[in-house]
Amino acid sequence: MGEPIRVLHVVTYMGRGGLETMIMNYYRNIDRNKVQFDFLTHRDERWDYDDEIEALGGKIYHLPRLNPFSPKYLKALDNFFKDHKEYRIVHCHQDCMSGIVLKYAKKNGVPFTIAHSHSSNQNKNLKYIIKLIAKRSIPKYADYLFACGTEAGRWMFNTDNFTVLNNAIDxxxxxxxxxxxxxxxxxxxxxxxxxxxxxxxxxxxxxxxxxxxxxxxxxxxxxxxxxxxxxxxxxxxxxxxxxxxxxxxxxxxxxxxxxxxxxxxxxxxxxxxxxxxxxxxxxxxxxxxxxxxxxxxxxxxxxxxxxxxxxxxxxxxxxxxxxxxxxxxxxxxxxxxxxxxxDAKLDINSNAIWLQKFYLNNMAKGDLAWQNSQYLHQHTIEHIY
Incomplete structure (x- = not known):
């Protein structure tokens, strides 16, 4: 058996929050001989899931805090993708700011990019308007749009053209x-x-x-x-x-x-x-x-x-x-x-199999063939079941 494909998940950090727990549920139940997860984080310190990630074979990289107006951050982001050409799939969980990350992934030749929405709104603070503007760029740089649910997908992507990946549990x-x-x-x-x-x-x-x-x-x-x-x-x-x-x-x-x-x-x-x-x-x-x-x-x-x-x-x-x-x-x-x-299709085992097939088929079939496949990019909201 050859080396597993390595999927880069882009997160803020791997603490014990909802989206992080969701990723770990998939990571624990995917066949890691075929698909491995690595993590690009935006904090320097260690977090709850870091030890487990490394025990499962994952790598953890660190960038400065995500700031779309910071030349230092953007240069670090650009350099990361220049230095890590091994990643052909980037799965981004940065909500409204996912377009910033995926822009630099695409600039550096990453063929398959995923933006994943985990929320149906944002806090109405000083950053709210910036986030509303930033999220408009996501479809430009994401090949595939994932969401935890219909409301989260519609709010983040302003379209029905996305796939619901279940927040599944053991x-x-x-x-x-x-x-x-x-x-x-x-x-x-x-x-x-x-x-x-x-x-x-x-x-x-x-x-x-x-x-x-x-x-x-x-x-x-x-x-x-x-x-x-x-x-x-x-x-x-x-x-x-x-x-x-x-x-x-x-x-x-x-x-x-x-x-x-x-x-x-x-x-x-x-x-x-x-x-x-x-x-x-x-x-x-x-x-x-x-x-x-x-x-x-x-x-x-x-x-x-x-x-x-x-x-x-x-x-x-x-x-x-x-x-x-x-x-x-x-x-x-x-x-x-x-x-x-x-019955609600929320158990992790069947969902992990689906996500594994999605990653592997992307690698095997190529971008154009996959876009025309049965799984994604229908012109309606599509659940994975």
């Missing part, structure tokens, strides 16, 4: 098991608690401040409640201060970035996601696979709802209303939802 890890759940609750010291869970980085779009407001109302009605916040991020200290100011520090558990989310979900009673916007959140697939009741905002794409366990609530509803709906989940009997996740 379903068996998440399936609810009562004995395992009781064991986790014992280990966490929460045998008699009503546990509300949230998994997500502490960023604006995840709406953590609202989560704390809701939880405060829950505690008025159910004093024996705990809130698990899994993740890290730039707003973590701000949220910790709010929890302290509201005297909820004994009830809110900041669990940090974890590699055992599937075990933590066994111990939860309900999962909440009152986001301001999302792509297709990986945590929604995971929590449904775990048999959890999920209470989500009306800003989370409906595409992620694949079981009957999900209640969607407007962000305009009161904190008290959200709390009442959450409390209704108390004492719900958890079910094994393996078949539902399989």
């Amino acid at each position: 379903t068996k890890k998440y399936i609810y098991n009562e004995e395992r759940a009781l064991d986790m609750r014992r280990k966490l010291g929460i045998e008699d608690k009503f546990v509300i869970g949230h998994v997500g980085r502490f960023r604006h779009e995840k709406n953590h401040s609202f989560i704390i407001d809701i939880f405060r109302e829950v505690c008025k009605k159910e004093p024996n409640s705990n809130l698990f916040l899994v993740g890290d991020g730039p707003l973590e200290e701000e949220i910790k201060k709010k929890v302290y100011d509201l005297k909820l520090e004994d009830k809110v558990k900041f669990l940090g970035s974890r590699n055992d989310v599937y075990d933590l979900m066994q111990a939860m009673d309900v999962f909440i996601l009152p986001s301001l916007y999302e792509g297709i959140p990986m945590t929604m697939i995971e929590s449904q696979a775990s048999g959890l009741n999920c209470i989500i905002s009306d800003k989370v794409p409906k595409e992620c709802i694949v079981t009957d366990n999900v209640k969607c609530i407007s962000l305009d509803e009161s904190n008290s209303y959200w709390a009442e709906e959450i409390i209704k989940s108390k004492n719900t009997i958890r079910k094994n939802l393996y078949n539902e996740i399989q």
